Amino acid sequence: MKNIQLLSGIALIALSFTSCKDEKQEKAQKTIDAYVAYVDSVKNVKADDLKADWKDVEAEYDRRAENAQLALADIKDNAAETERINASKTKYEEFKNEMTTVFAPPAPSPKQQLRNALFGEGKIGDDMSFSWVNAQNIHSVYQQFVHTVEDNKDSYSREDWDEIKVLYEALDSRKNTVEKEGLSSEDNRKIAGLKVKFAPMYTVNRMGAKSEENREAKK
CATH class of the missing domain: 1.20.58 (Methane Monooxygenase Hydroxylase; Chain G, domain 1)
Known part of the structure; x- marks a missing residue:
């Protein structure tokens, strides 16, 4: 009887650990999804609207990019998510360079x-x-x-x-x-x-x- 109770206890601990692990991975997945979605959403905003808040946009991007990178550690097989993050980084850097040109003051006469x-x-x-x-x-x-x-x-x-x-x-x-x-x-x-x-x-x-x-x- 004691052995059965002991095995049951171990099973519950293992189940709890698995559940916690799944929850952590799910949270990490949502963090990465939010980062990718943020990059896509920023690209859809009009340049005139972005210009006034560009510093805030960059700060928010940096925060989300850092969180997404940290979240990779909580995903067991993260090759696909790593690729998604890198693709969004490239997409954002290209967009940032484009906006830098748009926001630049006109060349002097x-x-x-x-x-x-x-x-x-x-x-x-x-x-x-x-x-x-x-x-x-x-x-x-x-x-x-x-x-x-x-x-x-x-x-x-x-x-x-x-x-x-x-x-x-x-x-x-x-x-x-x-x-x-x-x-x-x-x-x-x-x-x-x-x-x-x-x-x-x-x-x-x-x-x-x-x-x-x-x-x-x-x-």
Whole structure:
């Protein structure tokens, strides 16, 4: 009798263990299913709607992806589920790259690209404000401007040179203000040297660009 009770007890423990194991595997399966479904659902959302909440989308994806990966350990034969997870990862990464391109700001216009090169990214916009130029940095601003023009003078079009002239005159106008705000004589001297370098470079190369355009037009 005692042996029967002992065997019954062992059977109950084994049954309980199997039931617990099945429940754990079922939960793991649902976690993986939820991950795969999330990736598919995100791909069906309009780009405009995604853009505003993209950080939240990525955070939720990371959470679900991590949970799905951990869930594999609770599935005995998980080759098929591993393949599903990897397929969803690939699908999401491709979608993420696509959205990165969609969400990217439009490329700056050629005129803005020129301004960025001459003064730094976003320093000069459509308002043409030079208020950020002061007695402490104006020499370095002239330096970057003149050296950039010198490095790229052979590639500028006539329109580029016209824009360069407008920008140069605006910088000169700012210098008149800065001189009253403590511009050092040393920096003033260095700026004068840069201006001497720029003037003939502008005149010669703009004339060359115009002549080149005339030759192209005749063709």
